[in-house]
Amino acid sequence: MTTPAAAPLSPAEEAAWRAFARAVLVIPRVLDGELLETEGLNLAEYTVLMVLSEQPDRSMRMSDLASAAAITVSGLTRLVNRLGQQGLVERVRCATDGRGQLAVLTPAGLGRLENAYRTHLAGVREHVMDHLTSLDLPTFTEAVGRVAAAQVASPARRVQPSSTREPS
Numbered sequence: 001m002t003t004p005a006a007a008p009l010s011p012a013e014e015a016a017w018r019a020f021a022r023a024v025l026v027i028p029r030v031l032d033g034e035l036l037e038t039e040g041l042n043l044a045e046y047t048v049l050m051v052l053s054e055q056p057d058r059s060m061r062m063s064d065l066a067s068a069a070a071i072t073v074s075g076l077t078r079l080v081n082r083l084g085q086q087g088l089v090e091r092v093r094c095a096t097d098g099r100g101q102l103a104v105l106t107p108a109g110l111g112r113l114e115n116a117y118r119t120h121l122a123g124v125r126e127h128v129m130d131h132l133t134s135l136d137l138p139t140f141t142e143a144v145g146r147v148a149a150a151q152v153a154s155p156a157r158r159v160q161p162s163s164t165r166e167p168s
Contacts, residue, residue: 052105
């Protein structure tokens with residue numbers, strides 16, 4: 001297979017890409033470390049508790065929760081089992097579908113999330129928002145949202161072999 005040639009990045013595009021890629025790698029590690037140190041939760045656990053807290057009845061189908069938290073279903077199963085051992089989340093059968101499983105945030109889980117929120121909020125403010133004060137945040141949000149949505153909405157690009165590719 002031959003990959004179609006892409007136009008080289010301009011110096012400004014290269015700098016933007018490298019800064020974005022570095023931030024995407026570094027910031028989650030920093031936030032994860034702060035949550036672990038102060039709250040005993042990692043960022044994935046915090047995210048699952050947060051997503052559940054925002055749902056009606058504080059419950060969600062496991063498969064939908066995995067998608068919302070950007071975790072594989074098997075990874076979510078292990079994570080929910082850990083949270084369940086701490087009394088923060090329960091797994092129950094879905095009333096409308098006996099095969100489906102719901103993750104349900106417990107009152108203890110909500111309390112733990114409320115405590116962790118202070119740490120997370122302070123970290124997001126210090127490590128991200130304080131550095132974006134000169135930007136037009138709605139434009140930034142829209143641009144980054146488009147980048148993420150384009151990847152979620154479409155499967156990985158498939159490249160045709162050069163002998164069958166039609167000219168553009």
